[in-house]
Amino acid sequence: MKHLIAPSILAADFANIQRDIEMINRSEADWIHVDIMDGVFVPNISFGFPVLAAVNKLTNKPLDVHLMIVDPDRYLTAFKDYGAANITVHYEACTHLHRTIQKIKELGCTAGVAVNPHTPIAHLHDIIEEIDLVCVMSVNPGFGGQKFIESTYRRIQELKLLAQGRKDALWIEIDGGVNQLNALPLLKAGANVLVTGNTVFSAENQEKTIFDLKNISTSTMTI
Numbered sequence: 110m111k112h113l114i115a116p117s118i119l120a121a122d123f124a125n126i127q128r129d130i131e132m133i134n135r136s137e138a139d140w141i142h143v144d145i146m147d148g149v150f151v152p153n154i155s156f157g158f159p160v161l162a163a164v165n166k167l168t169n170k171p172l173d174v175h176l177m178i179v180d181p182d183r184y185l186t187a188f189k190d191y192g193a194a195n196i197t198v199h200y201e202a203c204t205h206l207h208r209t210i211q212k213i214k215e216l217g218c219t220a221g222v223a224v225n226p227h228t229p230i231a232h233l234h235d236i237i238e239e240i241d242l243v244c245v246m247s248v249n250p251g252f253g254g255q256k257f258i259e260s261t262y263r264r265i266q267e268l269k270l271l272a273q274g275r276k277d278a279l280w281i282e283i284d285g286g287v288n289q290l291n292a293l294p295l296l297k298a299g300a301n302v303l304v305t306g307n308t309v310f311s312a313e314n315q316e317k318t319i320f321d322l323k324n325i326s327t328s329t330m331t332i
């Protein structure tokens with residue numbers, strides 16, 4: 110199965126959001142990654158429902174909504190209604206994670222759990238059968254354009270081991286500091302979704318950058 114590319118609109122030009130979404134529409138991007146930050150769970154505030162609604166109106170690509178917010182349960186139905194296809198909550202923000210996951214699935218969305226760089230992958234042991242996607246944070250959440258954390262490779266391998274007994278495939282999504290240099294090693298380690306913000310939006314040819322990330326040759330991969 111070919112890996113997926115999810116450009117993060119946090120790095121888009123908000124004064125030209127329609128232009129940037131149309132670029133993603135033309136590109137080989139699979140999902141649009143939407144970072145929701147509340148200024149409490151993370152030290153930054155991004156955007157909320159009106160922006161999500163606008164993005165949803167402009168695209169048919171699935172919206173991959175990454176909730177960096179406390180108490181996400183309060184808003185799950187709203188995010189679904191505003192167009193989320195995937196809803197990812199943070200392990201660190203959910204007291205009753207199992208209940209939260211069930212709710213996301215009841216809504217008909219892909220259920221994801223994101224883990225901060227300091228959270229042991231092993232903490233997903235008792236939830237791994239229930240979820241569709243794990244978002245391995247390769248930066249500390251809150252900002253785009255940060256430096257990739259190298260321990261991510263080991264964490265992907267740990268996650269693959271943990272997921273071995275699953276019936277269905279697991280989306281292993283990497284979020285933060287993904288670029289042309291680490292993309293192939295990440296895929297080799299077992300990632301199958303790459304989120305990419307600044308690498309795409311600061312590129313001279315954004316559409317080609319997405320194309321190149323999508324078409325990285327993994328044919329010589331030895332896993």
Ligand code: DX5
Pocket residue numbers: 117119120142144175248249250251252253254255284285286287304305306307308
């Ligand atoms: C970080 C966000 C990321 C961010 C990625 O808190 O969750 O999705 O937008 O941006 P880059 O690729 O620039 O690190």
Ligand code: ZN
Pocket residue numbers: 117142143144175284304
């Ligand atoms: Zn994100």
